[in-house]
Structure formats: structure tokens, C-alpha cells
Amino acid sequence: MNRGGSFEDFAFGAGVAVNADGDAEAGMGVVVADVDADGDSDVFLTHDVAESNTLYVNEGVPEPMFLDQSVHAGVAAGSLPFTGFGTGAFDFDSDGDLDLFVANGPIAGFRPGSLAPTSLHNLLLMNTGAGRFQSASRISDEDTSRGAAFGDLDNDGDIDVVVANNNGPARLYRNDGGAGNWLGIAVRGSRGQRNAIGALVWRVPFPELRRVHTDGSYASANDPRIVFGLGGEDQPQHVRVRWPDGSEHTFGPLPISRYHVLRPQ
Template identity: 40%
Template sequence: MLKFFLLLPLLSVPLYANPRFYDATQGAGIDFVHFNGANGQKFVIETVGPGGGFFDYDGDGRLDIYLINGAAVPGTDYDPAPQNALYHNRGDGTFADVTAHAGVGDTGYGMGCAVGDIENDGDLDLYVTNFGANVLYRNEGDGTFADVTVAAQVGDEGWGASAAFADIDRDGLVDLYVGNYHNFSYTNHRVCAEGGSGLQLYCGPEAFDGVTDVLYRNEGDGTFADITTAAGLGSAEGKELGVVFGDVDLDGDPDLYLANDKTLNFLYLNDGTGHFADEALLAGVAYNEDGDVEAGMGVDMGDYDNDGDPDLFVTNFQWETNTRYITLGDGTFVDEPFLAGLCKGSIAYLSWGTRFFDVDNDGDRDLFIANGHLESDVEQYENATFPQRNQLFLNVGDGRFEEYAEDGGALSLKRVSRGAAFGDYDDDGDIDVLVANVAARPTLMRNDGASGHWVRLRLEGRDSNRAGIGTRVEVTSGGRVQTDEVRSGASYLSQSDVQLHFGLGTATGIERVVVYWPSGRVEEYADLGVNQEHLLVEGAAR
């Protein structure tokens, strides 16, 4: 049942930072429109997508954009059918639609995407999740892709939500995890009602059964094997929406955190061989601080407090707290949303895509949250809106955040947002944001306000997977040590740039960079220049 409470004052503006986002969508030539098929029948698939992604598909050093579309539902007809779209970055702030040439215009009922180099040939391949059969596009290296789903044996036909690539067994090949939502179908569809008012609503996850996710091992010959059960993941039936890999226990292999919708979340620790055990209850990340399940949507992992350990963040439903799990360094976490300053500013929003990133290049990671309701009728209730503005929380130190209000910029726009991807598409040294919106154009948010120094690192594996996914990097600059990890997926249904970006504040030099490759190799670099990108190739450190 939906509940509505008094909206409290939310905004607090730090005086030491002045981020500024500009809505560059129209000027960039992005004319894509998302369709979800909604016609009043309240099919729940209409509410979940879409996602999108930043990735350099053609290796020209510029971030391109991939956008996920929906499809018709029973009673709706589109001609032509909606399709996903790939936009090529021209390098002048504009993009060209190259979907047809690239061959990536899938027409399934799309949800999200993830990238990884499945063949270690130096270009990024693309996986698309759908309500229905998922799709794997192999990058041919010439600006085109081939649909290799059937040959690769990765076309799971459930309701695929978020996905991510990771080298779970550290054999130098990226494997693939697909998070499935639940068992909704057109045959078990139902409409739910809000008690008292009789308002017709999309049914929540409680109306459907959980399902098993899928873990595919890369066999190295162009095929993948379903090892879900063998890897210890076959017994749990969650309702996954958020998927993130990261080395939670710092033992050198990728662990897996899953955000579930109204069921407990999972934390699968990797034993080093690609076999997993769920430790979420013991670690304190299965429930929120009150011991309740929440509507886990988006998820990110990042060291926002610069203590060397990865922390977790999960977005949730309106009138639930978004959950910040801070690691205590002993394998356990604590959820303290009120102390973090993240509760008052977000409880009135329904939240999805998210990421820890340094918006102003001051040397610590801030937090972005994409928002938007499910129900177009919700505005008949006080303090509830269907389109909602997205939020930026600035890191003010000591484990606390303060919400930043922007008058007149892209942060003040109200949209029905879902996925969010992050990367420096205009190559000016700060992180921009791509937000995927329901039944509308996306929002390309160009960051024009960062003033600090920065460095961008592109990792290229040799013994490790070529894209460096799972590589952990420590950067020491100006006496501050920052840590980040190359990831596929995360956020919500979306793919961010796989390059690592570090804000450096006023520091004009970098004392040390330590790279922990998935292969186990550790390399150190010194005196890297600031305000530029560096390619770090495994085995090449001197």
C-alpha cells in the first residue's frame, strides 16, 4: 500500500563547491524517445526500464551512448517497432545515430545493458537485458556488431534486469552475471488496488514469485556455460534489480552484491575459485538498520570515505530510506542513513540509478541519485509527484553528505527517471551523467562546474582480462589516498565508463599509483601527470 507523509525541507547547500549541470540532450543531437507501451492495463514491465550506457564502442577515445527502448504490450501497436539506439560521439559535443550501421537495434522489450571484452580482442562487447530473450552483441572492431547470442548460449529468456561482466575465477576471461527480476508474465498479470481509494495500481513484487539469476562462465571459445548452481548461486530466488561486482573483502577476487525488491539483499563472497557463499546476514547488508526489507533498486560500491574499503549504497522506494552501508573493516557493515545526511533529503523520492563519483574534482566521492515514480496517478496525493527531480549529494567529509540544489540547471528538471550512467563524454576532465527516462527522451547532463585537478586511468590487461574489469587502483595525491575499481554494470540497468576518474582537488602532482590486477600482479607508477588520461598496461610498469 502506498503511504504519504508530510514533505520536510530538504535542501542544504555547501559553500565550498559549485557544481553545474547543463541539459545538453537536444544540442547533442540525441532525438531518441523511449516507449514503454503503456495503455492503462498496468503491465508491471512498463515501470522498470530503461537503462543506458556510456562506452567507447569504436576505440576512438570518445565515449559513445547506448540507449535502451521498450516495446509494445498487448493492446498497443507501434509501427515501426521501437528499437535500442547507439549514438557515435563526433568529438564536438554532438552525436550521430549509427544504430543501423552498427547492427545493435534490438527490438525486444529492453531493460538494461552491460559491457565487457569477452574475447580479449581490445574492443568492448555489449550485452542487453530484456523482458524475454537477452542479446549479446560481439564487437567486430570495425564499428559494427554481430548478434552472437545463440552461439554464445547466453540468451536467457526470463525477465533480465541488471547484468555485469566480471572475471569470477581470474582466468583472464570475463564471465557474465544476469540478474532476473521475478516471474511476471502476460498470463499471470494482475492489477492491484490501493486500499480505501480504489486507485488502480501496478502490482508490487509481492504479487509475483522470485526467480533464479544466471551466472555464465566464459569458456574462451566464444561460448558460455551456465554454472549458476555449481557456483553456489542456484538456491536463492530473489527479485533482483541491482547488480554490482567488487572486491568487498579485499582478497583479490570479485564478490557480488545484489539488490532485491522487497526481499532481503544478497552478498555473495567469492572463495577465489568462482564459488560463492551468501554472507549478507552476517555482514549486515541483507536488511536496513531497522531489520526491514526495502525495495532495492539501484546499487553502487565505492570508497566514498577514502579509508581503502568499499562501501555500498542501495536506492529504494519512496518513504523508504536509501541505504548506505559503511564497511567497518572487519567484514561487517552498518547502515546509518540519518548520520550520513541521506535520509531527510531522499525519503520523499522513488530512487533508481546511482553512483559515487567526484562531481567537482575535490578529491572525494559525491553521490548522484535518479528519481521518478511508478504511478502517473500518484499526484492526487499530497507531496507526491510522478516526475521527480534527480539529486546530487556532496561529500562534506566525516562520512556525511549534503544535498546540493541547483537553480535552473539540469538538476532542477523533473523527469520520470530510471537508469543513470557516468563518464566524461566531452573530455573536459569532469564526469557527466546520462539519465534514461520513461516514455521520454533521455537527459544528457553535461558537467560544467568542476574546478579541481583530475586524472583518468585506462587499464589494459594482459594476463588479466583486456578491459581490466576488476582491477583495483590506489591513487596517492596531495597526501590523500583514493581507491576505485573497474566495473561493468552497477547503478541501475546501466553501464558507466570503464575508465577510472579521480578528482585531485588542488594537488598538482600524483605521488603514487598502485594497480592490483585480477591476475594477482601488483604494479606501481610514480609521477603521473595531472589533468590527462594515462594508459596503464599490465606488465609495463617500470
């Protein structure tokens, strides 16, 4: 925790140091995102084989207090055979909920004589609502995946994924899975902060939060633009932006199915 420029290790106090069983885990990739659409940031972590991926749901006000909801959310058991690395939260099907992607790749397979698999499927976990997930299916390719970067590469309003693999080609997964409407936001800062990293964006009047960032995943950087999936909503939208300096502005009405550049007023 940042205490006025001095940092304090608050992991145990916040509930993110160990999982619900009290076990410390490997910690490979990380996502910070509002996966349950309640207006605050949750934490999703990928881990080594036989350690389930972990979803820490933020329940704290005013300071974060997290609960390990991995089993309840459906992200635990299915991840046990995998070693997860790169990961991201994005609205794959444009229905308004953040889904999860995990790039998997073994480590033990590089040891001479090891019988462990040398490649694994990657996972797409679909959000069924209120932060519960089910596996859409394993990505058919088997690779030794590491990094995963997320962004709208073809500017069509859904998020594509680029995965970097050990001893193999990178893979580009173009997202054509969403039939819903969307709203794109490119936040611009001031005083040299072009992308306003750290700004928070809400879709008014809903609590769902998006954070302007390029960080997360594993050894990767992401598109800083924000995409809200709207499902069947077809009306112009309003958004509220909290800039890195703490000031706030509301913008709208904004036509849907396009990107809007927002700057401080």
C-alpha cells in the same frame, strides 16, 4: 561470498540484508565505491518511496562487515519522498571526495486515477568529507527517471551523467562543476580482458580506492576509466594498481590533468 567458486549468501552476516531498523527495503539501484576514502568498498542503495536510501559503510577486515550509516551520513531523510533508481558515485567538483547522484522516478503514478506525482527531481549529494553528504540542490528537470550512466563524455577530466527517462527524452548533464585538478587512469588488462574489469587503483600514498567497473546504477553501464579529483594539488602523482589476478604495480610520476593508459608490467 565467493568461497572458491561456490557462493554463500552472507548478507545478514555482513550487515547488508536489512537497514539499521531491521527492515528489508526495495533495492532499486546500487553503487559499490569507497565513499569515505578509507581504502575499502562501501555500498549505497536506492529504494522505493518512504524508504530512505541506504549507505552501508564497510568496516570489516579481512571480511566485509557493513554498518548502516545512512542517518549519520545525511543520505536518509531527504530521500524519503522519492523512488530512486539509477545512481552513481563520482567526484563532481574534483575535490577528491566521491559525491552521489540519484535518478528518481515514481512507480505509483502509472496507475489510473492515482494522485501520486508522475515525475520527480533527481538528486546530487555532495560529500563534505569522511563520507558525510548534503544535497547540492535538486536537478531542476522533473522526469520519470530510471537508468543513469556515468562517464567523461567530453574527456575534460570530470564525470558527466546520462539519464534515461520513461515517457520522455534522455537527458545529458555535462559536468562543468569542478575547478580542481585531476588525474585520469585507463587500465588495460591482458588475455582478452581489455578494460581489466575488477582491477583496484589507489592514489599513493593515500588510502582512497577506485574500482575499475562498468556495473552498478540501474539498467546502465558506465565508463570504465577512473578519474581522481585532486583539488589544488598540482604535482605529478603515483598510483598503485592491483590487477584482477592479484599482482600489483606502482606507476608514476604521472603528469596531472590528462589520461594515462596503464598496462601490466
